[in-house]
Amino acid sequence: MAIRVLVVDDSSFFRRRVSEILEQDPLLTVVDTAANGQEAVEKVKSVRPDVITMDIEMPVMDGISAVRAIMKSVPTPVLMFSSLTHEGARATLDALDAGAMDFLPKRFEDIARSKEEAVLLLQQRVKAIARRRAFSAPRPAVTSPARPLSALAGERSRGAQPAAPAQPVAERRSLPRRSGKGYQLLAIGTSTGGPVALQNVLSKLPAQFPHPIVLIQHMPGTFTTAFAARLDGLCQIRVKEAEDGDLLRPGHAYLAPGGRQMLFEGRPGAARLRIMDGNDKVNYKPCVDITFASAAKTYGGNVLAVVLTGMGADGREGARLLKEQGASIWAQDEESCVVYGMPQAVAKAGIATESLPLDLIGEAIVNEMGS
Incomplete structure (x- = not known):
């Protein structure tokens, strides 16, 4: 039909x-x-x-x-x-x-x-x-649909903190058991449905989150500056569009600029970001696979990589390289995805150790990576 x-x-x-x-x-x-x-x-x-x-x-x-x-x-x-x-x-x-x-x-x-x-x-x-089987209006991560998120920019400086949405008890699942693994980086890749999903996840991380965070969202270059500013106004952590030479700092999230590739150089604890044009033959700019693969070289297995909603399979091969180094790989579950493409690719390949609903991922990250 x-x-x-x-x-x-x-x-x-x-x-x-x-x-x-x-x-x-x-x-x-x-x-x-x-x-x-x-x-x-x-x-x-x-x-x-x-x-x-x-x-x-x-x-x-x-x-x-x-x-x-x-x-x-x-x-x-x-x-x-x-x-x-x-x-x-x-x-x-x-x-x-x-x-x-x-x-x-x-x-x-x-x-x-x-x-x-x-x-x-x-x-x-x-x-x-x-293809979404039972569509319903999404619950915004930190504000109501009647109020544009742009109205919230700057509220953090006045002491207001975004509140997580109320969630019916029936929808909650228990957090994954904490592995006790040591981490040095949180890496999140996403595409279709990613802006709202990232707001949901990042708004639940505390200001004193103990590790740097990198974000790879398929998005045009003119959008990533505005999106990073929006996330920074909504979250307790700091969020910025990544720039070449940025030193990775705990409690800071770096959004890959649209139209370019984001890689790492240096050693854990003193790593910097390299922002480059990359190969024109690569389908995605930024590309989750490229950033994940670079993270595997720099951080080895001390990474928690999360693949959120999105079309295609970008992130699968980079996640495979991270998994081979001993990193932890999580995927968003099918029910909460706008498009169950990228997370499905990771899950079907047997790379993901956890498949989690969106509303639980932020809390699960804090439980797993918190000091």
Whole structure:
């Protein structure tokens, strides 16, 4: 049965273009279109699509407001289209916080090397987020959907600390037994669904977390600066976009810059980050495999590597190298993933020692790595 898609954009040209691309795939069918957010909210109730593609800037009701309204009435997977600007990045992050699952640049030439590749990528993204078996509006990690996360930036300096969301007892599972292993680094890799997942995990780490943290999120270069700033405003640990030469410090998280690769040099306790352009033949920039492999060379087995929600299998081979050195590898479980691709690749390969629900991962990290 074909996946039913509602296409929302104020440009008739873009609605037609997206519809034509999606209709090229026999597994996808565009059931309707909408010219603004208010029209989208109304049509979702009547046509009940499996997936929505949504523009951000529209008259009558913008895309972010529409996502919030849809998540309250008829929760449905949403793929946002965004401009690759600083303001576009902030708006897209607000849309993800409101409940959107994923995003793509609105200019297709920004996401692929050819027209054919761009067409395939859009089709794959729509199909991937539609595969979630029982979709419900996500619970934000540290704030309510009615309040953009950007409003929280700087509250830490005024003494406010983000609170973890209340969780039904039935959803909780016991923490993994603490291994007693010594650690020197926490490494987290993710893709689709990663921004909200990282907020959930990192907001539960204390300011005095005893180890440095590296974050690899598949994301355009114009987005990672805004995303790092957002995480820094939400978390007790410090978060920054990684720069070449950064000295790794405990309680600090370093987000790999979009469009580049992040590696390590030096020795544990005095390691620095190297940020490089990398090989154009590598599919992902940043690439989880590359950073994990570099961590294996520098830190050996003294690493806890966590693979969160995302499409594809990036992270599997790097995690394999870490596992061979004696590192601990955890994966997010299928039920809590937006897309169970990257964690599944690690789990199926027999590399992961734990498969954990998202809401438990932050607490489990503190239990395992805390001093």
